[in-house]
Each structure stands twice: as structure tokens, then as C-alpha cells.
Amino acid sequence: xxxxxxxxxxxxxxxxxxxxxxxxETLVRDAAGQGAQLILLQELFETPYxxxxxxxxxxxxxxxxxxxxxxxxxxxxxxxxxVVMPISFFECTPRQFFNSMAMIDADGTxxxxxxxxxxxxxxGYQEKFYFTPGDTGFRVWKTxxxxxxxxxxxxxxxxxxxxxxxxxxxDVLLYPTAIGSEPQDPTIQTKAHWQRTMQGHAAANMSxxxxxxxxGTEHVGHRQRYYGGSFISDCTGGLLTEMDDRPGIALxxxxxxAQARARSAWGLFRxxxxxxxxx
Amino acid sequence: xxxxxxxxxxxxxxxxxxxxxxxxETLVRDAAGQGAQLILLQELFETPYxxxxxxxxxxxxxxxxxxxxxxxxxxxxxxxxxVVMPISFFECTPRQFFNSMAMIDADGTxxxxxxxxxxxxxxGYQEKFYFTPGDTGFRVWKTxxxxxxxxxxxxxxxxxxxxxxxxxxxDVLLYPTAIGSEPQDPTIQTKAHWQRTMQGHAAANMSxxxxxxxxGTEHVGHRQRYYGGSFISDCTGGLLTEMDDRPGIALxxxxxxAQARARSAWGLFRxxxxxxxxx
Numbered sequence: 001x002x003x004x005x006x007x008x009x010x011x012x013x014x015x016x017x018x019x020x021x022x023x024x025e026t027l028v029r030d031a032a033g034q035g036a037q038l039i040l041l042q043e044l045f046e047t048p049y050x051x052x053x054x055x056x057x058x059x060x061x062x063x064x065x066x067x068x069x070x071x072x073x074x075x076x077x078x079x080x081x082x083v084v085m086p087i088s089f090f091e092c093t094p095r096q097f098f099n100s101m102a103m104i105d106a107d108g109t110x111x112x113x114x115x116x117x118x119x120x121x122x123x124g125y126q127e128k129f130y131f132t133p134g135d136t137g138f139r140v141w142k143t144x145x146x147x148x149x150x151x152x153x154x155x156x157x158x159x160x161x162x163x164x165x166x167x168x169x170x171d172v173l174l175y176p177t178a179i180g181s182e183p184q185d186p187t188i189q190t191k192a193h194w195q196r197t198m199q200g201h202a203a204a205n206m207s208x209x210x211x212x213x214x215x216g217t218e219h220v221g222h223r224q225r226y227y228g229g230s231f232i233s234d235c236t237g238g239l240l241t242e243m244d245d246r247p248g249i250a251l252x253x254x255x256x257x258a259q260a261r262a263r264s265a266w267g268l269f270r271x272x273x274x275x276x277x278x279x
Numbered sequence: 280x281x282x283x284x285x286x287x288x289x290x291x292x293x294x295x296x297x298x299x300x301x302x303x304e305t306l307v308r309d310a311a312g313q314g315a316q317l318i319l320l321q322e323l324f325e326t327p328y329x330x331x332x333x334x335x336x337x338x339x340x341x342x343x344x345x346x347x348x349x350x351x352x353x354x355x356x357x358x359x360x361x362v363v364m365p366i367s368f369f370e371c372t373p374r375q376f377f378n379s380m381a382m383i384d385a386d387g388t389x390x391x392x393x394x395x396x397x398x399x400x401x402x403g404y405q406e407k408f409y410f411t412p413g414d415t416g417f418r419v420w421k422t423x424x425x426x427x428x429x430x431x432x433x434x435x436x437x438x439x440x441x442x443x444x445x446x447x448x449x450d451v452l453l454y455p456t457a458i459g460s461e462p463q464d465p466t467i468q469t470k471a472h473w474q475r476t477m478q479g480h481a482a483a484n485m486s487x488x489x490x491x492x493x494x495g496t497e498h499v500g501h502r503q504r505y506y507g508g509s510f511i512s513d514c515t516g517g518l519l520t521e522m523d524d525r526p527g528i529a530l531x532x533x534x535x536x537a538q539a540r541a542r543s544a545w546g547l548f549r550x551x552x553x554x555x556x557x558x
Contacts, residue, residue: 117552117555118550118551118552119550120546120550121546121550122544122545122546133552137555138555138557154550157483157547158483158547158550158551159438159439159441159442159479159480159483160438160442160551160553160556161556162438163438163439163556163557164555164556164557167557168557192515192516192517193482193515193516193517196475196478196479196481196482196515196516196517197479197482197483197516199475199478199479200438200475200476200478200479200480200482200483200516201438201479202475203472203475203476203479204436204437204438204476204479236471236472236475237471237472237475237476237479238471238472238475265401266401267399267400267401268436268437271397271398271399271400271433271437272397272437272439273396273397273412274439274558276396276416276417276443277439277440277442277443277558278417278442278443278446278447279553279556279558
């Protein structure tokens, strides 16, 4: 047995950045205290989700990857608690902005950077105004607790992203995210659709999948509610734990050796036929 | 609105081929009588599922695509009832055998042939002994009721198959199948995993998905039970109808115009980035 305990988390965010960071740290300490070895914080938790509107003032929220104080803070925390953590952040380079993630290993080493590949654009989610589509390609990191791939929010809708990370060896797929109401039509309820899409990635790739989603109602340009529903799915797509719309953490333990055996025995990767796949 | 009523079906099969065909015809007539315009029969319903064992005698069950009496029979029935039907059959060519499907349009025209791309192999499912992996590639047919893509059984586990058909324009994905118990380990229960994988294809491609699965216990080499569970999922992966392990039909009506609008508005196909996809 190679047991891994994963924690998902969810929280509200305000314009008080130190308070958001402190709240995230509290969630991480709670999760580690309950035995979590791999802890997932939600997307862009330093601030409210500013992509509800197109406002160039929000570009000032970005910071470079190198020497980023948010990453430095959580790298020290990861080392203290001996946990693996991807940290979502708003990245700037000299001429571009990315929706990015730094992977931090359990000893506090920053293993590298992933820039969100798929950028959404629609009412309430004006990300194409801010973010250049990622240029890193998908990344899978060999961490102290296993091979972990991370997609960011909109990436979670793409079977190609999950499959690419699975083919690169990921045993765990993580998705930090910020999704909620659709301001153009309050009758559109995406939560079940969102969960089932990722449960499908778990089932088809036979890998555990975890998603941490934002909660609360924010007012950036307009009122938008984030539904939480953070979850961990086993390698058949079955939900191991699922949160409602309240703040906190949820944990699940999976046996990565059993998962690897089941995946190999089932033979899906043996039988792929890339020559017939449309991309 | 462009409403389409789809029927899934399931039945037991014996070595009495005319009886199996008669039973399938009864299911089709029942479904058409209840308003179905697109009717899905299960995989290889002419006979028991012979791939439980490696026995060259079963190769004699195959028949060519051209002039195939099973296809001719159901083409006449499709024309009589004005329904679209894919028909699964065991195909032979001069030197090879395929697990194949003929698509029949509502006027009885045979639109073409698809040969199962992904061939499984494991206890109870010895398909690599019989079937050459398909050489047709995925197919999507423009039928009287919309653009329909069909995967056969093991194909249903591959997100690449569903995505390929979706990119070729399929509005409906169909999967005739034969899946049940795992003789090597009765504790392995695949039904929920199987359903969730296809619900994921529906959710990620925003297309209705329907699967018709075999039922009953057969003794070909050993005892194997098929669990049915035929279902129709909407374009968010939600189940519209789901059968248990009894024979019969189940219908659901979807609005293909609404589905097309939802798919376009959500923007997933807009935001694909094939340059980053591992195949």
C-alpha cells in the first residue's frame, strides 16, 4: 500500500490580501494537522476573482514568479508542515500576464511553474482580457508524495489536458478553480456538469482527481457567487468526499499502488491508437 | 427546437440466432411505436458473447459486410419504421475479422461501416484473439435525425474516441456494448465506472450519449453475467434514463438545437490548444 491523504479546501476572498493569505494558511495547517500530505488551495486566492470585469487596474495585482512573496510564504509553510502544495498566483512577465501555478514540494522546494493552457471568456469570466494562454505546456511533477499534474480551472473541462498529464505519468490530477454563477442567465447551473466532467477524467485516466473551488459572493463589477463543491474523486470517478458551499477542508486517502495496479490491469493505455485520434 | 427521441435497448442472447434477431426486432418495433427516431441495439446481439473464450470455432459466426443478411434485415425494418439504427455485427473479410457496425438511415440506406478501433483483452473479454483493430477510423454519419457517431464497447472508455467524433461534428454519440462480470475477481464491479466514463464524454463534448448493454448470464467457456444499465445522458453528463438488468427499452428526448447552442456558448471547442496535447 502507498497511501496518500489529499485535502481540498475552500474559502471566501476579500480585497484584504494578508487576511486571505492568513485564512489559506489556517486551512493548510488544519489539513496537515488531520494528516493531509497533499493540499490544494483554490485558484487566485490572494484576491477576489477580478476577471468578472475588464479593468486594467487589476493588472497591477500580478507579480513575477521569481522572488514571488506568496510562493515564498507557502514554500516555508510546506517545509514546516512537510506537505506538497501547488500555489495559484497571478503572474506577470515584462510584457505578459499569466494565470499560473507554482508547485511546492514537501521540503519547500519550488519545483516549477505551470501557466494555464486554456483561457475562458464569457460573461463573468473575462479571462482573455488578462491572461495570455499558457506557454509552458502541461506539467507533471515528481513530488515527495507521487507524480502530480495540475490543471487550472478552465483546463478542467478538457479531456486532452487530463489525458496529457496522465500520459506524462501523473498519478494525481489537481484542479484549483473559481467557478460559480453565470451572470447572463441565473438559470444556468454548472456545478453538476463541472463535477461530472472531472469525474470523467478520473474514470478515463484511472487517476484520483481533486478540485478546490472558491466560495462566497463577490462584487467586482457585478455580483457573482462561487459554489464551492470542492471534491476528491477516486480512480473510477466515484466521489470520495464533496463539500457544500461552506468554508473548510475535506480529506480523502487513496492507495496509489492499488490505483496503479488497477490502471495497468484494465489495459486502457495499452490499447490506445493515436494514429486514429483527431486533435 | 430540434427534438430527437432516442431509444436504448437491452436483451439476453442465446445460440438461437433467428430468435435473437426476432427479439431485437420486437424491441425496435416497441421503441418506434413509442416515438423513437434513433434506436440503439446492443453489441453482437446475433449470438452469445463468444469472446469469453479463445475458440476458433466461433470465427465461423462472422459474415461479410456486403450482402450481410442481418444488415439487410434491419435496413428493411428501418425503412418500414422510419428510424435510424446502427447494427453491430461480426465481420469477416478474406483474411481478417472485425467487430463492426453498419449505420442504417431512416430510409433503409446503409450509410457505411465502422470497425471497432480499440480491442480489449482480459479475462472474460478475449477480443484480441478474434478481432483485428479497426482500420476505418472513427466515423460520423449525417443521418435523417442528425450527425451520429458510434463507438463500439471498449471504444467507450477512450476520451480520444468521443472527442474525435465530436470534432468530426457528431451531435449524438452511441455505444453498443457487452460488459458485465470480471471472472478473475467477482469483487470487481465496473458498472458505475463504465457509466461515469461515458457521462464524462457527454459532459466534456456537450453531446448526448447513449449506451445499450447486454443482459443475462451466458455460459461460453465459463459463466459470465452482463449487467445492462443501458442509459441516455444529456449534454452535461446527467442521466436522462437508466435501465436495470431487465430486458426492454428506455427512451429520452433531447433538443439538439438547444444542445448546439449550449455547446457553442460554453466555448470549449473555441479554446482547444492542440499544440500542447500529448497523443
